[in-house]
Amino acid sequence: MVFSYYHRLSPRQRKIYDRSNRIETLPLVPAAIHHEAVFALQNALLGESRPAVERTAQALADLLTEACQTPPVRVRVLDRRPSNAYGELHGLYEVKNTRTRPLITLWMRTVHRRQVVAFKTFLRTLLHEIVHHLDYEMLKLEDSLHTEGFYKRESSLLHQLVGDGEPGNQPTGSRRGAPRRVGAGPASGR
Ligand SMILES: [Zn+2]
Numbered sequence: 001m002v003f004s005y006y007h008r009l010s011p012r013q014r015k016i017y018d019r020s021n022r023i024e025t026l027p028l029v030p031a032a033i034h035h036e037a038v039f040a041l042q043n044a045l046l047g048e049s050r051p052a053v054e055r056t057a058q059a060l061a062d063l064l065t066e067a068c069q070t071p072p073v074r075v076r077v078l079d080r081r082p083s084n085a086y087g088e089l090h091g092l093y094e095v096k097n098t099r100t101r102p103l104i105t106l107w108m109r110t111v112h113r114r115q116v117v118a119f120k121t122f123l124r125t126l127l128h129e130i131v132h133h134l135d136y137e138m139l140k141l142e143d144s145l146h147t148e149g150f151y152k153r154e155s156s157l158l159h160q161l162v163g164d165g166e167p168g169n170q171p172t173g174s175r176r177g178a179p180r181r182v183g184a185g186p187a188s189g190r
Contacts, residue, residue, distance in 0.1 A: 016141055021149040023139060025156040026131070028067050037063050038161050041126075042119050045108065053077045053108050057126055061104065064130055064157070070137035073130065074101045080114060081107035090117075091125040093132040093144075093179040102136075104129040120162075127157045132179040144179050 009017060028034065037060040044052035054077035061075045073093075081088040092105040106125055108117055117125075131154045135144035144150070 013143065013145075016143050017145055017147055019139075020135065020141055020145050021147040023149050024152040026068065026134060026138075026153050028064070028157070028160050030160070031063075031067075034060075034063055034067075034161055038123065041123065045116060045119050045122055048108075048116050050077055050079060050108060057106060060126065061130060065133070065137075068134055068138050070134060072101060073104055073133045075104045075106065075126070077106050077108055079107065080109045081111050081117075083111040090121070091129045093129040095136070095179070102133055104133070123162070124154065124158055127161075128154050131157065 006014065006017065037056065041053070041056040041060055044056040054075065057077055058075040061073055065072050081090065083089065088107075088111050090107065093102065094105070095102045104126070106122065106129070108122065109115060110117060131150060132144040134153070135141045135150070
């Protein structure tokens with residue numbers, strides 16, 4: 001935990017932070033179909049076909065939201081990552097309003113050399129954005145914060161899906177987008 005960050009939070013936000021931090025796992029019922037979906041996504045990425053990557057990423061997201069009994073989330077896969085001085089954006093979770101499905105956006109190619117993103121990195125980014133979705137829809141947190149508990153939930157999903165294989169490391173300078181709730185109530189300040 002970043003001490004000064006926590007101390008800047010309002011009492012209401014601290015409650016959300018503490019709750020987010022306490023929950024460390026998202027247990028899935030073991031199912032062969034999850035592993036098949038992961039394998040299909042890996043193959044699609046190897047094949048470098050954007051529509052196939054989008055379709056298989058959506059299929060995996062559907063299985064996970066079904067397993068967690070939450071409303072579905074839409075997954076969109078774009079080609080080349082946007083970047084700025086802080087690094088490359090890997091993924092984004094957006095909620096526009098209560099009528100449309102929340103949207104996860106992922107990018108499948110790096111900025112430099114336009115290489116296809118490593119599979120474990122891509123999978124971890126997808127799971128990261130799904131954990132944002134589950135924070136709101138399953139854990140009913142008012143805000144989805146990057147707490148230690150959040151990253152443990154992300155790792156918990158990853159390990160259940162790929163076993164004890166080493167989780168893909170993020171290259172330095174990379175970042176993921178904080179979740180955005182576009183026009184959904186008062187701004188959370190992020
Ligand atoms: Zn995030």
